[in-house]
Amino acid sequence: MTVGDLLAEAEVIEALVLFLRARLDEAEGWAYDARHDYYHDDCGRRLSTDIQVKRRILDLVTYASGGDGYTEAYRDVVRLLGMEYAEHPDYREEWRP
Numbered sequence: 001m002t003v004g005d006l007l008a009e010a011e012v013i014e015a016l017v018l019f020l021r022a023r024l025d026e027a028e029g030w031a032y033d034a035r036h037d038y039y040h041d042d043c044g045r046r047l048s049t050d051i052q053v054k055r056r057i058l059d060l061v062t063y064a065s066g067g068d069g070y071t072e073a074y075r076d077v078v079r080l081l082g083m084e085y086a087e088h089p090d091y092r093e094e095w096r097p
Helices: 003-035 038-065 072-085
Strands: none
Touching: 003 038, 003 072, 038 072
């Protein structure tokens, strides 16, 4: 891979990370609503935990890249997290693993 290819790939992953953070923000609102609904409280707690785990994974990947670009493994992890949203209208085909 050339330096240009690596930079282009890093930009693709950065866009996917931003997309994922936006989806997690949306899901956090749903989890909050579910936690305050007696019949869906347990589901809301599980969803909140899931969101926090995914945020921590994204933080770890972003921190570990250290500004030097993402390793192949990190790119794969981010792409796999994105698969959950493959049907979202803002999801890009270039993000598929």
